[in-house]
Amino acid sequence: MPNLVEIRDLQVKATTDAGNIIPIIKGVSFDIAPGEIVALIGESGSGKTTIALTLMGHTRSGCEISGGSVSLAGRDVVQMTARQRQAMRGTEVAYVPQSAAAAFNPALRLIDQVIEVARIHRTMPMPQARAKAVELFRALALPDPENIGQRYPHQVSGGQLQRLSAAMALIGDPKLVIFDEPTTALDVTTQIEVLRAFKSVMKAGGMAGVYVSHDLAVVAQIADRIVVLKGGVVQEIGPTEAILHRPAHPYTRELLSAFEPVAYARAAQPEAAARVPILEVANVIAGYGPLGPDRMPHKLVLKDVSCRLAKGSNLGVIGESGSGKSTLARAIAGLLPPASGKVLLNGELLEPAAAARSKEDLRRLQIVFQLADTALNPARPIGDILGRPLTFYHGLKGAAKQDRITQLLDMVRLPKAIAHRLPGELSGGQKQRVNLARALAANPEVILCDEITSALDTVVAAAVIELLKELQRELDLSYVFISHDLSTVQAICDEVMVMNGGETVETLRADSLPHGARHPYSQLLFASVPQLDTGWLDGVPLRVAKSA
Amino acid sequence: MNSQIPRLVLGRLGVAAITLLIVSAVVFGATQMLPGDVAEILLGQAATPEAVAGLRQAMHLDQPALVQYASWLWGLAQGDLGTSYANSMPVADLIGGRLLNTLRLGAVTAALAVPLALTLGITSAMYRGTLYDRIVSTCIIGVISVPEFMIATLAVLIFAVWLKWLPALSFGNDVQSIGEMLRIFAMPVITLLCVICAQMIRMTRAAMISVLDSPYVEMALLKGASRPRMVLRHALPNAVGPIVNAVALSLSYLVGGVIIVETVFNYPGIARLMVDSVATRDLPLIQSCAMIFCIGYLVLITLADVIAILSNPRLRK
Numbered sequence: 029m030p031n032l033v034e035i036r037d038l039q040v041k042a043t044t045d046a047g048n049i050i051p052i053i054k055g056v057s058f059d060i061a062p063g064e065i066v067a068l069i070g071e072s073g074s075g076k077t078t079i080a081l082t083l084m085g086h087t088r089s090g091c092e093i094s095g096g097s098v099s100l101a102g103r104d105v106v107q108m109t110a111r112q113r114q115a116m117r118g119t120e121v122a123y124v125p126q127s128a129a130a131a132f133n134p135a136l137r138l139i140d141q142v143i144e145v146a147r148i149h150r151t152m153p154m155p156q157a158r159a160k161a162v163e164l165f166r167a168l169a170l171p172d173p174e175n176i177g178q179r180y181p182h183q184v185s186g187g188q189l190q191r192l193s194a195a196m197a198l199i200g201d202p203k204l205v206i207f208d209e210p211t212t213a214l215d216v217t218t219q220i221e222v223l224r225a226f227k228s229v230m231k232a233g234g235m236a237g238v239y240v241s242h243d244l245a246v247v248a249q250i251a252d253r254i255v256v257l258k259g260g261v262v263q264e265i266g267p268t269e270a271i272l273h274r275p276a277h278p279y280t281r282e283l284l285s286a287f288e289p290v291a292y293a294r295a296a297q298p299e300a301a302a303r304v305p306i307l308e309v310a311n312v313i314a315g316y317g318p319l320g321p322d323r324m325p326h327k328l329v330l331k332d333v334s335c336r337l338a339k340g341s342n343l344g345v346i347g348e349s350g351s352g353k354s355t356l357a358r359a360i361a362g363l364l365p366p367a368s369g370k371v372l373l374n375g376e377l378l379e380p381a382a383a384a385r386s387k388e389d390l391r392r393l394q395i396v397f398q399l400a401d402t403a404l405n406p407a408r409p410i411g412d413i414l415g416r417p418l419t420f421y422h423g424l425k426g427a428a429k430q431d432r433i434t435q436l437l438d439m440v441r442l443p444k445a446i447a448h449r450l451p452g453e454l455s456g457g458q459k460q461r462v463n464l465a466r467a468l469a470a471n472p473e474v475i476l477c478d479e480i481t482s483a484l485d486t487v488v489a490a491a492v493i494e495l496l497k498e499l500q501r502e503l504d505l506s507y508v509f510i511s512h513d514l515s516t517v518q519a520i521c522d523e524v525m526v527m528n529g530g531e532t533v534e535t536l537r538a539d540s541l542p543h544g545a546r547h548p549y550s551q552l553l554f555a556s557v558p559q560l561d562t563g564w565l566d567g568v569p570l571r572v573a574k575s576a
Numbered sequence: 577m578n579s580q581i582p583r584l585v586l587g588r589l590g591v592a593a594i595t596l597l598i599v600s601a602v603v604f605g606a607t608q609m610l611p612g613d614v615a616e617i618l619l620g621q622a623a624t625p626e627a628v629a630g631l632r633q634a635m636h637l638d639q640p641a642l643v644q645y646a647s648w649l650w651g652l653a654q655g656d657l658g659t660s661y662a663n664s665m666p667v668a669d670l671i672g673g674r675l676l677n678t679l680r681l682g683a684v685t686a687a688l689a690v691p692l693a694l695t696l697g698i699t700s701a702m703y704r705g706t707l708y709d710r711i712v713s714t715c716i717i718g719v720i721s722v723p724e725f726m727i728a729t730l731a732v733l734i735f736a737v738w739l740k741w742l743p744a745l746s747f748g749n750d751v752q753s754i755g756e757m758l759r760i761f762a763m764p765v766i767t768l769l770c771v772i773c774a775q776m777i778r779m780t781r782a783a784m785i786s787v788l789d790s791p792y793v794e795m796a797l798l799k800g801a802s803r804p805r806m807v808l809r810h811a812l813p814n815a816v817g818p819i820v821n822a823v824a825l826s827l828s829y830l831v832g833g834v835i836i837v838e839t840v841f842n843y844p845g846i847a848r849l850m851v852d853s854v855a856t857r858d859l860p861l862i863q864s865c866a867m868i869f870c871i872g873y874l875v876l877i878t879l880a881d882v883i884a885i886l887s888n889p890r891l892r893k
Contacts, residue, residue: 084798089789117800130791135813135889145799180889196799 032101032203032236033060033083039095040078040087040260052078052091053260060204065230065237067251067268069244069283071485072456075260076240077126080206082106083238084121085113101203118145122197126209128189132181138192139177145200157199164195167232168225187218191225198229205230207239211246215348215512216556223249223558223565242485244287245558248272249565256280268562286486287515287560304375306506307337307360307393307474312369314359325367329355331530332369337474342500342507344521344538346514346553352530353510354398357476360508361395373474391421394467398479400459404451410437410462411447417469436465439502440495457488461495468499476508481516493519514542514557526550584885592878596870600652603866604645607859614661614857635661648863658860662853667864671846675868678838678845682830684761685768690823693773697780697819701788702807712777720774728767728840735763745842764841768834772826779822783815790814817884824880832869 040053053075060066068076081087082098085105098105100120105113117123122145125131132141139161146157158177165173168191181189190210197205207226211219227250230237241247247254247268254271256263256279264277275281312333317326329352337343345353358364360371362382371378373393379385397403404413414433418424424432434444440461451459460480467475477496481489497520499505511517517524518541526533526549534547542554555568615631616623632638636647651658657667700709719727736744742762787793788811796810835847850865 086794086798088794114800114802117798119800123795123798125791125795127791131795133792133796133810133814135887136810144796144801148800148802148805182890 030102031059032062032064034099035059035079035082035096036099037096038079038082038093038098040075040082040091041094042091044090051094051260053082055096056257056260056262057096058255058262058265060236060238062203063234063236064253065239065251067239067241067247067254068257069241069247069254070257071242071487073259074257076242076257077208078260079257080208080238080240081123083204083206084117084123086117115149118202119149119151119200120202121204121206122200122202124190124193124197124205124207124210127213128193128210129181129186129213131193132189134181136180137177138179138181138184142177142192142196143199145196149200151200161195161199164198164229165192167229168192168195169221170195185218187214187222190214190222194226194229198233198235201233202235204236204238207237207241209241212241212243216514216558217348217552219246219558220556220565220568226250227565243558244272244283245560245564248560248562249558256283272560272562282487284560286490305336305372306339306374307508308370308372308375309333309335309356309360310370310372312356312359312366312371314355314364314366314369316364319367323367329530330359330366333527333530333532334369335525335532335535337506337508338522339473339506340500340504341522342509342520344517344524345508345510345527346512346517346524347527348512348553350529351527353512353527354478355530356527357395357478357508357510361393361476363395387421391470392473393476394470394472394474395476395478396463396467396480398482400451400456400463400483403463404459404466406451409448409450410454413451413462414447414466414469417466421470432469436469439468439499440465456484457492460484460492464492464495464499468503471503472505474506474508476510478510479512482511482513489516490519496520514554518542526553581885585882588878588881588885592874596867596874599870600649600867601645603863603870604641604648607862607866608641610854610857610859610862614859617857618661648860652867657864660853660858660861662856662858662861667860670861671849671864671868674844674846674849677843678831678834678847681761681764681768681834681843681845682827685765685772685830686827688765689769689773689776689826692769693776693823693826694780694819696773697777698784698807698812700777701781701784702803704785704788713781716774716777719770722770724767724771725836725840727770728763728837731763731767732840764834764837764843767837767840768830771837772829776822776826780815780819783818783822784811787811787815813887816887820880820883821877824876828873828876831872 036057038053038056039051041049041051043049056075056079058066068079070076078087078091082093083100083105085098085108087093093106096106100116105116108116132138139158142161142164143154143157146152146160147154151157152160161177162173165176170176170188170191176184176188176192184192190213194205194210210226211222214222223246230250237250239247239251244254251268253265253267255265256271256277258279263279264271264275266276271280272284275284312330313324313328314330315325315328319325333352333356335343335345345356347353355364359366362371362378362380362385365380365382371380373389378389378393382390411430411433414436415424415429418429418432422432433447437444437446442458442461442465446454446458446462451462454462460483464475464480481492484492493516496507500507507520509517509521518538521538523535524538524541525535526545526547528549533549534545536544536550542557545551545554558564561567615628615635615637619627619631629638636644648658655668657671659665660667660670696712700712703709732744735742742759784807788807790811793806793810796806801810832847834845835851837843838845838848839851846865846868850862850869853861853865
């Protein structure tokens with residue numbers, strides 16, 4: 029059987045604002061057979077999305093295909109006229125975007141957007157398209173398939189939008205569907221449901237697919253073959269089983285090892301015997317909005333949360349979006365003063381609001397935010413960013429300050445010269461290290477890490493976790509580590525607190541995970557984390573998926 | 577419909593009413609601070625102090641400012657704009673015809689400017705970075721940098737003096753035929769177009785570009801939508817808010833800001849009336865004109881806000 033897609037020596041280059049031309053894709057070749065699902069995997073900047081988009085003859089602004097061919101069903105997409113490409117999009121190749129929330133037009137009803145392909149290409153009359161859309165909604169296990177299309181995008185959840193975007197792609201009966209990280213923005217329990225829906229629909233339709241992802245475990249569930257990419261070059265191509273179990277290329281092995289959960293084994297802590305915990309949170313209630321007559325906030329996010337952190341140990345806080353885990357960090361830091369409850373540092377009561385705390389209290393408790401991009405002032409060089417807390421907390425000036433900045437950069441394994449650069453000139457991992465160094469500048473005792481590895485690629489994230497552990501050994505720190513990702517939490521924490529709907533579900537020893545969970549919600553959460561095993565998705569009990 | 581829309585719209589109208597009240601106080605206060613005394617000006621330098629005092633009393637100028645303000649506001653609420661100090665005619669009669677002239681000129685300009693600006697703004701956003709976009713942008717910068725009296729004077733020089741196509745002055749009142757109206761309106765309208773289109777085009781372009789860069793427009797492209805469909809169906813509805821606001825701001829200029837154009841072309845509009853009334857310290861006239869400008873501005877801005885509210889599907893059920 030001839031291949032549906034044949035990519036030969038594909039080259040894409042980008043023109044920067046300064047007029048420099050940078051090659052992004054450097055001669056990539058691979059094939060897709062009809063009905064086959066091929067995964068493109070790699071870290072950000074590896075060119076996986078760029079390659080996927082060339083299958084539709086599309087490049088993002090500033091980029092262009094500079095060489096090679098992309099043949100789809102025998103026709104070269106690169107050589108097509110704009111009109112031919114328009115005719116092909118939606119009917120032969122369809123696209124499922126990374127963030128369905130952004131890819132749906134907020135001003136139009138969902139059904140109109142889903143059946144738009146049929147309207148543009150006149151493939152079928154409108155009533156028939158509507159009926160087909162409802163059928164697809166049903167196949168994708170969307171609630172109320174008859175009427176969900178009448179809503180606007182902001183009226184349905186993220187997981188539902190992602191499935192609606194799949195329906196939007198499938199309405200034109202394409203031969204090839206491109207999935208661009210379609211589950212990256214979803215919670216694990218939602219992801220499992222969406223993956224299941226995708227897989228069953230693709231299998232039923234016999235369509236070929238390209239699945240772009242950075243998550244090997246997700247890809248393992250859905251792809252027949254995997255293409256491993258780095259820096260716009262193919263590192264390795266092979267059947268899923270072979271890539272997972274017999275990786276040939278060192279980079280593939282690195283990706284796999286970054287994924288392996290590293291159990292956090294440590295010698296017994298002498299400090300653990302100390303009676304007074306370094307940080308104690310007792311019955312904290314917090315939320316947003318004006319206070320009501322009962323002196324409770326309008327929208328309650330934390331409902332009576334308590335936890336303890338022993339000196340020199342780490343507490344993981346895990347939960348889905350909306351579970352209140354970031355709010356807990358903000359309440360501890362005093363950014364969102366709790367409505368009631370106590371926060372104790374070393375047995376001493378802290379003021380609820382950060383503004384009322386003493387400089388010394390502020391110094392001892394530091395917070396590191398999720399997005400280094402927004403947490404670092406883009407107009408300030410790194411040296412200034414690190415110098416501010418040094419002057420504020422320790423009154424350092426001149427040469428002493430410069431020495432300390434160099435020391436801090438050295439601590440987070442960054443070269444000294446970086447002090448003169450702006451945040452925009454750094455990579456994501458480097459920015460997150462600077463973000464961490466800024467917290468270290470205060471010489472804290474406790475660091476609240478709010479999803480600090482979530483925006484990073486697996487390999488980079490693993491390096492940051494390693495760094496955190498080293499710093500802990502050297503500086504006697506304690507971390508509160510907030511994440512939605514079980515494997516990261518497992519890699520660094522002694523205890524893990526599971527949160528759901530603003531309440532503590534249970535607190536578990538990290539070494540007993542994931543099988544030690546007793547509460548049904550924690551069991552569901554842990555069972556939903558994809559495993560590096562091609563049969564995992566089909567093996568998960570349906571009960572788990574149904575309740576998601 | 578849910579209850580949010582009427583509440584938001586009523587809220588906007590309430591804010592507009594409060595703004596109007598504040599402006600009326602400011603306008604009244606400002607006219608009180610104008611140098612010179614009306615009675616002295618009216619009677620001339622030879623007036624005796626007794627005559628001045630008598631006139632002041634007759635005009636109620638000796639009462640406290642707050643009382644004067646209250647009675648003026650009360651009159652306004654009843655539609656009584658007061659009597660002109662300068663020629664003892666009701667202000668309403670003085671303003672009536674002039675306001676109509678200004679509105680007529682404004683309407684003709686708006687009818688041409690809005691479609692022209694939107695078309696140029698949207699197309700230059702669609703073809704961003706092309707030669708077309710650069711030509712439009714350069715022309716706009718050129719036009720916006722030249723002061724309007726310069727454009728107006730140049731227009732008179734070229735079309736009236738050299739080419740003798742159009743009359744140099746616009747007497748708006750004696751229009752007999754459509755052709756004549758066109759000839760009279762041509763130069764003021766062209767000058768005003770130059771002034772107000774530039775901002776509308778640039779704002780429309782900027783608003784459209786930010787929407788055209790959004791993932792849902794790329795999604796439409798990947799569904800095979802044609803360029804007009806992407807722009808008109810997917811991008812435009814989401815750019816309506818900023819665009820109507822830019823349009824309203826520009827059009828509000830047509831009510832009060834046309835003084836230079838009215839002067840150069842000797843067009844009998846309301847802006848010139850106001851400037852003339854400042855020269856004669858004709859307080860009721862100044863106050864009425866200022867209030868009319870403010871109302872025109874508020875009506876346009878409130879209308880733009882209401883349209884922006886209505887076009888947001890998050891507020892529409």
